[in-house]
Amino acid sequence: MNIVFIHQNMPGQYKHLAARLAADPANRVVFITKRTDREITNVRRLTYQPSRAVRKDAHPYLVSTESAVLHGQGVARLLMGLRGEGFVPDIIVGHPGWGETLFVKDAFPAVPYLNYCEFFYRAQGLDVGFDPAAPVNIDTVLRLRMRSTPLLLALEACDRGISPTVWQRDSHPEAFRSKIAVIHDGIDTGALRADPAARFELPDGTVLTRDDEVLTYAVRNLEPYRGFPSFMRALPAILEARPRCHVLIVGGDEVSYGAPPPPGETQGKTWREAMLAEVPVDPARVHFLGHLPYDRYLAALKVSRAHVYLTYPFVLSWSMTEAMALGCVMIGSDTPPVREVLQHGENGLLVDFFSPRAIADQAIAVLADPGAFAPLGRAARETAVERFDLARCLDRQIALIHEMAGEMAGR
Secondary structure, three states, X not given: OEEEEEOOOOOHHXXXXXXXXXXXXXXXXXXXXXXXXXXXXXXXXXXXXXXXXXXXXXXXXXXXXXXXXXXXXXXXXHHHHHHHHOOOOOEEEEOOOOOOOOOHHHHOOOOOEEEEOOOOOOOOOOOOOOOOOOOOOHHHHHXXXXXXXXXXXXXXXXXXXXXXXXXXXXXXXXXXHHHEEEOOOOEOOOOOOOOOOOEEEOOOOOEEEOOOOEEEEEEEEOOHHHOHHHHHHHHHHHHHHOOOOEEEEEEEOOOOOOOOOOOOOOOOOOHHHHHHHHOOOOOOOEEEEEOOOHHHHHHHHHOOOEEEEOOOOOOOOHHHHHXXXXXXXXXXXXXXXXXXXXXXXXXXXXEOOOOHHHHHHXXXXXXXXXXXHHHHHHHHHHHHHHHHEHHHHHHHHHHHHHHHHHHHHOO
16 A cells, blocks of 8 residues: 655654555655655655745735745645656645645645544634733734635545544534544553553752652643643642642643744743743742653653643643553643543543632642542553554554455445
8 A cells, every 4th residue: 555644744644554564564654744854664765955945025815825835835746746647645644734735736636645633723612712811902813714725625625534532523613513433542451551660850850759748740832832830820829738749740831832932021931931920930840851852752741640731722732641651640631632632530530621629639638648639540541542542553554444445346
């Protein structure tokens, strides 16, 4: 089978899927991306760059649309090059988020296209307008509608879609949901297991173990979309109530989603700097670890007594499912993507996203009596194995790919 993957940040969600398919000598796998520094064994990488930057005088509502067209054009040229070589895919699998897949059906009209349906932008009911600290104006609403243009075109063009959670599927227009399968990317629950002997060494040489009171928080970047301000505002009460507690904060200072701190005293600062100006904490007990290598990140979670995961109504982070697989006692925001996975008092604890007091109260309770809450950690792992196990998810993804390729062969 000939398979083409498309993702500007190779491998993205296709790390395990592309590797599994490429391991079969009966398959020829091509990966189209902007990345030039990553390889997957037995995968042919083709790279592109947009032919130019978005015009400086582009209408503000059309900046993202023009960027999408330029990305789609770059990918289309590579697809036409494959066609010129005589390479005809049996299926194309791609992420539409940057416009890369806009023209796949024009390059290969008869080839089935499996669209990654991660999230659909809307001005009401999802992330935008959720946080009172980030008010929405009419320009935001109109710009957001245009930002959804490449996503809508990909939905119309694709033969099938795939979404990691029900809530993320349902962010898409109802007319297209019937062709979107819900299959998670998968996490390696066999490798991700609790370790009673786990150790985590801090930069100052202090070693933390499972016997210590450790509260963890891990995200790609420290920002409001992942509840960083609420978490920081909860810390003074936690640190006062639990004087032996250490807090491990994993995450960088960039902005993945949303915006940097607003104008005023915080302008030009990172969210970490802005929140530390508001909420000073003891650096001997609150440890900002930045981005960690994957093994160090897992080591931090393995010594966790309580793990806090907060999010806007937005895509569910891999970090939450990984923490669950490790058996962490989860304290999650009572927001739709988290509620789909965590049930309060059954496999985790839910708290008001905007309530530092509620976050603190739950964290203090777990830190004070880990034995009483240990069943929640075990139940969280059971949920992770049942719903997110990598082997099961890959089997379902590959079955869908074979089904789609078979449908084309039978036409």
